[in-house]
Amino acid sequence: SQQGEEDPQALSIQEGENATMNCSYKTSINNLQWYRQNSGRGLVHLILIRSNEREKHSGRLRVTLDTSKKSSSLLITASRAADTASYFCATDSGNTPLVFGKGTRLSVIA
Amino acid sequence: EADIYQTPRYLVIGTGKKITLECSQTMGHDKMYWYQQDPGMELHLIHYSYGVNSTEKGDLSSESTVSRIRTEHFPLTLESARPSHTSQYLCASRSNADRGNTIYFGEGSWLTVV
Numbered sequence: 001s002q003q004g005e006e007d008p009q010a011l012s013i014q015e016g017e018n019a020t021m022n023c024s025y026k027t028s029i030n031n032l033q034w035y036r037q038n039s040g041r042g043l044v045h046l047i048l049i050r051s052n053e054r055e056k057h058s059g060r061l062r063v064t065l066d067t068s069k070k071s072s073s074l075l076i077t078a079s080r081a082a083d084t085a086s087y088f089c090a091t092d093s094g095n096t097p098l099v100f101g102k103g104t105r106l107s108v109i110a
Numbered sequence: 111e112a113d114i115y116q117t118p119r120y121l122v123i124g125t126g127k128k129i130t131l132e133c134s135q136t137m138g139h140d141k142m143y144w145y146q147q148d149p150g151m152e153l154h155l156i157h158y159s160y161g162v163n164s165t166e167k168g169d170l171s172s173e174s175t176v177s178r179i180r181t182e183h184f185p186l187t188l189e190s191a192r193p194s195h196t197s198q199y200l201c202a203s204r205s206n207a208d209r210g211n212t213i214y215f216g217e218g219s220w221l222t223v224v
Binding site for chain 2: 035041042043044048086088090097098099101102103105
């Protein structure tokens with residue numbers, strides 16, 4: 001399995017601080033995606049980074065990908081209480097279902 | 111907003127009962143998936159389908175079954191529910207035409223077996 005592993009498992013920060021979550025995986029990928037899950041809800045796609053990309057931005061989100069280290073990071077800048085959620089990375093290696101990691105639970109304290 | 115719907119959202123049933131969780135999407139997606147997720151835990155793929163009359167088992171062994179008779183519909187059935195089946199079940203879909211392989215999720219079905 002090339003399941004992604006997020007780090008840390010849980011993160012608690014103050015509003016306005018930046019939050020960084022990391023994801024490691026085991027095999028070659030076509031792309032890596034980050035998803036967000038509010039408590040008790042389904043997952044929502046945040047951002048996708050392809051294997052030939054190193055960095056991508058979307059609003060307050062910044063994703064990096066290092067294929068040599070098989071790792072990715074998600075940075076949320078100027079966090080808000082509404083960013084409180086679980087964040088999952090998912091790896092795609094072709095015509096197989098995405099494999100999700102265990103997630104990072106982010107708590108942003110107002 | 112993704113057009114993928116799951117019913118029921120919440121269900122409490124007795125041990126031994128048969129239950130079908132419904133999932134429908136109006137996006138014309140070929141690929142559909144069922145994930146099982148305990149609260150605060152990781153997602154486990156239990157079934158997927160790449161089109162009508164195509165179904166596959168996922169990474170996690172499950173006593174449930176699925177069918178794909180129509181593109182838009184991917185129901186999951188438990189013939190005899192047990193307390194160990196208590197969990198959240200998430201349905202998802204993706205278009206073959208989406209090179210980005212983005213998955214769209216439903217809101218989930220919370221099943222409690224007593």
